[in-house]
Each structure stands twice: as C-alpha cells, then as structure tokens.
Amino acid sequence: xxxxxxxxxYMHLTDKVSxxxxxxxxxSKGVNVEFWDVIPxxxxxxxxxxxxxxxxSRSFKTYSEVExxxxxxxxxxxxxxxxINYDGYVAEFFRLLSKYNCKMLFFAWGAAPLxxxxxxxxxxxxxxxxxxxxxxVFYKLKGIVYRKLKLVKPFETVFAAGSVLSKRDLxxxxxxPINLVDYDHYCKVKLEKERFVEGxxxxxxxxxxxxx
Numbered sequence: 014x015x016x017x018x019x020x021x022x023y024m025h026l027t028d029k030v031s032x033x034x035x036x037x038x039x040x041s042k043g044v045n046v047e048f049w050d051v052i053p054x055x056x057x058x059x060x061x062x063x064x065x066x067x068x069x070s071r072s073f074k075t076y077s078e079v080e081x082x083x084x085x086x087x088x089x090x091x092x093x094x095x096x097i098n099y100d101g102y103v104a105e106f107f108r109l110l111s112k113y114n115c116k117m118l119f120f121a122w123g124a125a126p127l128x129x130x131x132x133x134x135x136x137x138x139x140x141x142x143x144x145x146x147x148x149x150v151f152y153k154l155k156g157i158v159y160r161k162l163k164l165v166k167p168f169e170t171v172f173a174a175g176s177v178l179s180k181r182d183l184x185x186x187x188x189x190p191i192n193l194v195d196y197d198h199y200c201k202v203k204l205e206k207e208r209f210v211e212g213x214x215x216x217x218x219x220x221x222x223x224x225x
Contacts, residue, residue: 017045017087021110022096023103025050025064033194034096034120040069049073049082055103076109083113093117095168099184101152104159111166121183122174122193160184 031037048070073079093115139146159165171185174193
C-alpha cells in the first residue's frame, strides 16, 4: 500500500502547482494524495478565483480544523510535503505539526541573486518603518528560539536545488541535492517532435537576473 502524501501549501492549487510539484504524477501512480490549502488560516483570506478545487483538496480556516485532521489514524504515518518556508511568522503552525510528530519534507528551490543596491534599499526602508522593523526582528528571533528549544522538529529531508541552497542551514535531518523543476520541464519539451513556433524566433526573459 502506498503511503499517503499530504501537500501543505501557502499557495492555492492551480494547474501549474499540480505540474511543478508532481501532484498529478503521484495520483497517476496510485498514491493517496491530499492538498491542504492553509492560506485562510495563516493569512486570514480566501479567494475562490484563480485556483481549482478537487476531491483531494481541502481548505483550513482554524488550527482546530488542522489538529482534528492530524489526529486521524490515516494521517499519522503520512508524508507532509511543506510548500511553506519556515520562519517565525508560521512558527506556531510548524509547532502544531511537530506536536504530532509529522514527517515533514521540504523543497528548497527558487533562490535568486539579490543586487547589493536592493539590499541597502531594503535596509533603508526598514529604518523609515520602525514598527515593521521591530515586527520583522521579533519573528526572526521567534523562529530561531523555537528551533533552539526544539519546539519545531527539523525536516526529515530537504531537497535543495543548486549549490547555494545545498550549503545553507536548512534545519533538516538530510539534505538531498536536486535540479530545479524547470530543468525537468526542459527535458520533457526537448523530446516533443512538434515545435511551438515555426521558423526562427527569439525569446526575451524579463527576469532581471543578468541585470538586463
């Protein structure tokens, strides 16, 4: 029997999320999958537009709803794939999952270079908004303290894309280096016999990574 896999997400379920996180792939292989949308709980908002609902998706508005699901026998041995990056803002949520000894996995990918000028700009803006700065420092310290006191258990496994993320302290029992999901999509498209565009064409990537 395949072990149950539960995606715990800070983003709504969309076709892209299903593709990038291999949800449809797991379902096609007979894996018992659930998708937990915790945006209403952690951000206090819910928008029915722009995402899809399926038989395997659930939405949570309270901690008691999440705890009730964690108590069920069918979820006691599930693998929880966290589509939420741990920090002090969500420390209480991670503490709840740790309380029930949930086996949490995390994919660390999407790191991008940060321009030096942008770093100084953020620091300058923080000085102009002291209350936001205090809040940021508070939650930063909260996240650290919860880990130090072992109120939040480490990830069972972190799959890290790229050498930079692989070298970071990811608070994990085991770190496994992987490629970015974009590479998998590239390999898949490369095998397609039909071209998307006939003739010669150019592609402009507006992502600012080479500083344009």
